[in-house]
Amino acid sequence: MSGPGLLAPWGLAALSSLAVVGVIYLFYQRYRKRSITGLFLWQAPKGWHEGGRKLSVLRLSRSLLLDLLACLLLSLAVAAPAWIARTGRTVVLVLDGSLSMRARDNHDKARDAARRTVASAGHASDWIVIEAGDVPRVLAGLGGDEGTLDKALDAYDPFESSDSLDEAVRLARELVTGHAEIHVFTDRDTGLKPPAASTLTAHVLAGRAPNLAIVDAVRHAGGTVSVAVASFSASAQKAKLEVRDGSLVIHDEGLELEPGAVAQVTLLLPPGTGALDVRLVSKRDAIAQDSRALLLPEPPGTVTFGLDVQDDSMLRALDAAGAVPADGAPDLLVTDAPDARGTVATLVLSVPGEEASTLLGPFVVDMAHPLCRDLDLTGVYWTTQVEGRLAPGSVPLVSVGDQLLYSIAPDGALVLDLDPTRSNITRTAAWPVLVANLVRHVSGNLPGLRRANYRPGEVPVFVRHADDRRNPESVEGEGLELEWERHAPPPRLPSRPGRYRVVSADGTGSELAVNAIAPAESDLRQLASRAGKHARGVTGVSAGAARLHPLAWLLAALALAAAALNWLLDRRKG
Amino acid sequence: MADLDARTIVSRAQIEGARFKVRPPARLSQGPIGAHLGAGSGTSVEFQEFRDYQPGDDLRRVDWNVYARSDSLVVRLYHIEVSPVVEVLLDASASMGLYSGKSGAATFLAAFLASATRQAEGRPVLVLDRERISGGRIEPTLCAVPFTSPGDPDAASRWPRGTGRPLRYLISDLLFPVSMGRYISDLGRDAAGLVTIQLLSQSERDPRLSGGVRLVDAEDPGRTKDLRLDRSVLKRYSERLAAHLDSIDEAAVRARAAIVRIEVPDVVRSVDRLRDLTVPPLLERGVVETA
Structure with missing residues (x-):
């Protein structure tokens, strides 16, 4: 990193003025003027050469010393920024990490401006690079070298759905001890204010431009896909929406969008459709990345079941809820054995014996629980055990008095205290509802990724397996690798659009896609229309081309004073 | 300390001059x-x-x-x-103003002689730049002499003359390239007596210059001479100056004029010093006497 200094180009050039002054004086003094009387009395002796010596020693006069002093002070004024840097100047670069920065190549411009800022701060200054996406992210901390800066700026990749400039500035203040010189590079006219003991310069890049974007893209497990396309232009735009399955174009549609209009396209996908590549093609499109979406098939979420009891009504209800009989270990086990367990859930049918009692509602139903959603037990006769009472640690779902009819045991098993053959519940709408809720509950708790398509910065939904070797350890793809700690919450996904793979310890994995869908960022109409630089703060930074530190101004003033003194003394003398 | 103000010099010279009176030649021919x-x-x-x-x-x-x-x-x-008419011819050329000591001494002498003339009941006339000034206008004029006039080698013949044969005092450095014999002779031709007071500054007597110098004539900046001053050049200057002074002395003898040569520092910062530099030589040469 280089900046002005006594050995750097500008400082060196300024120092050379000392030599220039010396040469001027040498020539000037070669025949210095002197008024005399009686010029006729002066005469060169015979054989005397008019030219004299070609070289003579430079005489140190008051005028020469003052001129040299003025030049030296000016040189120091030029080199002053580098001095300041050596005394602990800390520059914080805050780069807007939102998707809109990709318009008009503003992210590249921001990188270049950041490099220039660090260069002008001097080689001895320290710096921090922060990307202000949905959450601020430190790309490089204090103590880095030139290579670190390049890596940090290369890692700057704005795809986030929002910026967090305020938080990033606060973070910058927290990271720096002493005075912080904060530079924010963004495409918005921000109203940022510098924190205490800081100066803040907003480098605003012009981002306003017409844009077309995919603002929503959803692939449903049922085999449909919905795509919403919006126009953020001031005039009507023509575009083509193309949906591909690999190289096969499965849909191609021309769109004409009025300003601000949103077009919704829904497609029914043929069975076995793989990853979909959705592209929006138009002539006037400021951001290419928000005109493309990759939609992977969503996980099916099919529940397998095992049925240890002979109950046709249960079998029919499970089938109606979409569950399928398990070939191996079932996700859901319906059993009357208290100790048997399914891999995900177990429903223990506690069939009462001869000593049973039949209860007639109303029952107390926990309607807020997903297992009881839309469950209406009106008119239901419920045959249950006479001895059944509230069990400590159980979560009641359906109860009457102190009798638990449907509950969650302390070990997580669902306990249904019911004799279906002696109850009319299987002949009411409550029965398929109860079983469907159960299957949906199990489906939602199936291990693995619950969704395959995400937006930038979202947290993946993953249900952990009981077998830890099948649980994810990292997310890889698009040149990135993200660690997925075993006992920590899932990490935020990378914001860079593309295809990623969640890798487990046993080498298995599943795929997910991240798409640059951020309607607020795709709308570039509210961004700054003109580039500019706005400095806010106490001292140290000024907007404009010339950026001089107060010390530099002081040195320049002293240089001017030396020159003025020289002039005054010459005038008085002469 | 700043250079002396001309007004201070003149007023002090008036006071000093009142203690003396000019001493005329044995018999003055005419006069009121x-x-x-x-x-x-x-x-x-x-x-x-x-x-x-x-x-x-x-x-x-x-x-x-x-x-x-x-x-x-x-x-x-x-x-x-x-009653004697005393003409004080003051050389107000630029060479006289090159050094403040010399111009101060010239101003002091002119005012001193005017005052001493009055003390002798004579009538002083200041001749300055072809103008004759008398009476009460002398001192105010002396307070504002610019010493910037260009040199005039024929000044002696062009100076305005009055009637009669006055007692004439010339105050000048006489450092101009003319025949001193003719110059002084011209001045003394119609005078009852001529006293030439030559003022030389220290730098003129003993120049402290070295290295390459572009010498510029104080009275004509267009006339220059580039010289690299070393001992030989300075020695030659001293020789030529001595020869010039000798020619002045010789011319004075021929014209029966008194010559008083006074050397003054380049800068004189007190009137007392001016008085000490100028009055004793005049007394010594009998130009003035105690009143």
């Missing part, structure tokens, strides 16, 4: 009636000679005792009593 005896006949009480009566003579001058003894008409003549 005054305290000095003129060469001609006049109305003083000091007897001059007898002369035969001529028609038109004042009968009151007839010595009737001689007529009674010898029966011849003779008249008694008495010396005429004159």
Whole structure:
């Protein structure tokens, strides 16, 4: 990193003025003027050469010393920024990490401006690079070298759905001890204010431009896909929406969008459709990345079941809820054995014996629980055990008095205290509802990724397996690798659009896609229309081309004073 | 300390001059009636000679005792009593103003001589740049002499002259390339007496210059001479200056003029110092005497 200094180009050039002054004086003094009387009395002796010596020693006069002093002070004024840097100047670069920065190549411009800022701060200054996406992210901390800066700026990749400039500035203040010189590079006219003991310069890049974007893209497990396309232009735009399955174009549609209009396209996908590549093609499109979406098939979420009891009504209800009989270990086990367990859930049918009692509602139903959603037990006769009472640690779902009819045991098993053959519940709408809720509950708790398509910065939904070797350890793809700690919450996904793979310890994995869908960022109409630089703060930074530190101004003033003194003394003398 | 103000110099010179009076030559030829005896006949009480009566003579001058003894008409003549006219010629050229010590001394001397002339009941006339100034205008004029006039080698012949034969004082550095014999002779031709006061500054007497110098004539900046000053050049300057001074001395002798040469520092910062530099030489050479 280089900046002005006594050995750097500008400082060196300024120092050379000392030599220039010396040469001027040498020539000037070669025949210095002197008024005399009686010029006729002066005469060169015979054989005397008019030219004299070609070289003579430079005489140190008051005028020469003052001129040299003025030049030296000016040189120091030029080199002053580098001095300041050596005394602990800390520059914080805050780069807007939102998707809109990709318009008009503003992210590249921001990188270049950041490099220039660090260069002008001097080689001895320290710096921090922060990307202000949905959450601020430190790309490089204090103590880095030139290579670190390049890596940090290369890692700057704005795809986030929002910026967090305020938080990033606060973070910058927290990271720096002493005075912080904060530079924010963004495409918005921000109203940022510098924190205490800081100066803040907003480098605003012009981002306003017409844009077309995919603002929503959803692939449903049922085999449909919905795509919403919006126009953020001031005039009507023509575009083509193309949906591909690999190289096969499965849909191609021309769109004409009025300003601000949103077009919704829904497609029914043929069975076995793989990853979909959705592209929006138009002539006037400021951001290419928000005109493309990759939609992977969503996980099916099919529940397998095992049925240890002979109950046709249960079998029919499970089938109606979409569950399928398990070939191996079932996700859901319906059993009357208290100790048997399914891999995900177990429903223990506690069939009462001869000593049973039949209860007639109303029952107390926990309607807020997903297992009881839309469950209406009106008119239901419920045959249950006479001895059944509230069990400590159980979560009641359906109860009457102190009798638990449907509950969650302390070990997580669902306990249904019911004799279906002696109850009319299987002949009411409550029965398929109860079983469907159960299957949906199990489906939602199936291990693995619950969704395959995400937006930038979202947290993946993953249900952990009981077998830890099948649980994810990292997310890889698009040149990135993200660690997925075993006992920590899932990490935020990378914001860079593309295809990623969640890798487990046993080498298995599943795929997910991240798409640059951020309607607020795709709308570039509210961004700054003109580039500019706005400095806010106490001292140290000024907007404009010339950026001089107060010390530099002081040195320049002293240089001017030396020159003025020289002039005054010459005038008085002469 | 700043250079002396001309007003301070003049007022102090007036005071100092009042303690002295100019000393004229043995007999002044003409001049208004005054305290000095003129060469001609006049109305003083000091007897001059007898002369035969001529028609038109004042009968009151007839010595009737001689007529009674010898029966011849003779008249008694008495010396005429004159008041001397003193011309102070002040060289106000730029060379005189090059050093403040020299210009200060010149101003002091001019005011001093004017005051000493009045003390001698004479009539001072300041001659400056072809203008004759007398009476009460002398001192105010001296307070504002710019010393910037261009050099004029023929100044001696062009100076405005009055009637009669005044006592003439020249205050100058006489450092101009003219024949000093002719110059001084011209000045003294119509004067009852000529006193030349030559002022030389220290730098003119002993220049402290070295290295390459473009010498610029103070009275004509267009005239320059580039020289690399070393011992040989300085020695040659001293020789030429000495020869020039000798020519002045020789010319003064021929013209029966008194020459007073005063050397002053380049800068003089007190009037006392000016007085000490200028008055003693005048006293020593009999140019003035204590009143």
